[in-house]
Amino acid sequence: MDRPLKDKAVLVAGGSSGIGAATALAAAEAGAQVTIASRRVPDGALAGFAHxxxxxxxxxxxxxALAQAGPFDHVAFTVGHVARQAVRGSRVAQVRDGFDLKFWGAYRIAAHARIVEGGSLTLVSGAYAVRPAKGHVLAACANIAVEGLAKSLALEFAPTRVNCVSPGLVDTPLWSGMDDARKRAMFEQAANALPAGHVGTGADIAAIILLCMTNPMLTGSVLLADGGHVLV
Ligand SMILES: NC(=O)c1ccc[n+]([C@@H]2O[C@H](COP(=O)([O-])OP(=O)(O)OC[C@H]3O[C@@H](n4cnc5c(N)ncnc54)[C@H](OP(=O)(O)O)[C@@H]3O)[C@@H](O)[C@H]2O)c1
Structure with missing residues (x-):
């Protein structure tokens, strides 16, 4: 069987949780040598991964840190959380953190990660880029900016391929700040409303990130995985 990630060096920035953790696990399962970059030391199923x-x-x-690490065949950037914030009456200084983390974080990783020529970089945006929601202006803008970064870098970094995966709602620790009952109700309501009838898992999105790493035809692409949310 073809195992394109076997013995490849993979870096997952944001790999200690959620989509990144699932990506790290899936890449390791596919035979890659995985390194996780994050603030916390990975634990649980990720204990023992290079960090x-x-x-x-x-x-x-x-x-x-990245001058001393790698080079990597494939890099995934899965960091980001942009808080809900109404624009009217807000000040940029109060709201710029989300952009700094998600867009400029991706930019910094792109600027400094050493990627083997012909390898790949995969960023993560989010479906607010194509289906905005009230109160989520900054998330929409950060996602659109990340997608613009991926498409532009596909040209600058060629033949290294650069893509972006855009998830809809995914059940990850990103939502751990929510009370459990409210969270369960939100996921259930979303699953009922989605054409796919399914709220994403980290593993669902990780499978698409691995596709971006391994499929030689994918570059400058934005792969939307939102369970059909954009249609309803
Ligand atoms: N979950 C969803 O419903 C959903 C929907 C659409 C888009 N997305 C996007 O998908 C991406 C991944 O989300 P997720 O749900 O997997 O989130 P998550 O479970 O909260 O994981 C976020 C990861 O980012 C790392 N991180 C946070 N701040 C960091 C920093 N300053 N420096 C380095 N690493 C940092 C965290 O590790 P440490 O805390 O150890 O640093 C963690 O590994 C994000 O861009 C998110 O916006 C998620």
Whole structure:
């Protein structure tokens, strides 16, 4: 059987949780040598993975850590959380953190990760880019910016391929701040409303990230995986 990730060096920035953790596990299962970059040391199923302590908002820290790491065949960037915020009456200084984490974080990783020529970089945006929701202006803008970054880097980094995966609602620790009952109700309501009848798992999105790593025809692509949310 063809195992395109076997013995490949894979870096997952944001691999200690959620979509990134599922990506790290799936890549390891596919035979890759996986390194996780995150602030927390990975635990549970990820204990024992190679780890680079990294805060993607710390430009000098990212540059220093990645100068000594790799080169990597494939890099995935799965960091990001952009808080809900109404625009009217807000000040940029109060709201810029989400953009700094998700867009500039992706930019810093792209700027400093050493990627083998012909390898890949995969970023993660989100379906608010194509289906905005009230109160989520900044998430929509950050997602659109990340997608623009991926498409532009597909040209700058060629023949290294650069893609973006855009998830809809995914059941990950990103939602751990929510009360359990409210979270379950939200997922159930979403599953009932989605054409796919299914809220995503980290593994669902990880499978698409691995496709971006391994399929030689994918570059400059945005792969929407939203269970059909954009249609309803
Ligand atoms: N879950 C959803 O419903 C959903 C929907 C659409 C889009 N997305 C997008 O998918 C991506 C992954 O989300 P997720 O649900 O997997 O989130 P998650 O479970 O909260 O995981 C986020 C990861 O980012 C890392 N991280 C956070 N801040 C960091 C920093 N300053 N420096 C380095 N690493 C940092 C975290 O590790 P440490 O805390 O150890 O640093 C963690 O590994 C995000 O871009 C999110 O916006 C998610």
């Amino acid at each position: 680079i302590p990294l805060d993607v908002t710390d430009e000098d820290g990212v540059a220093a």
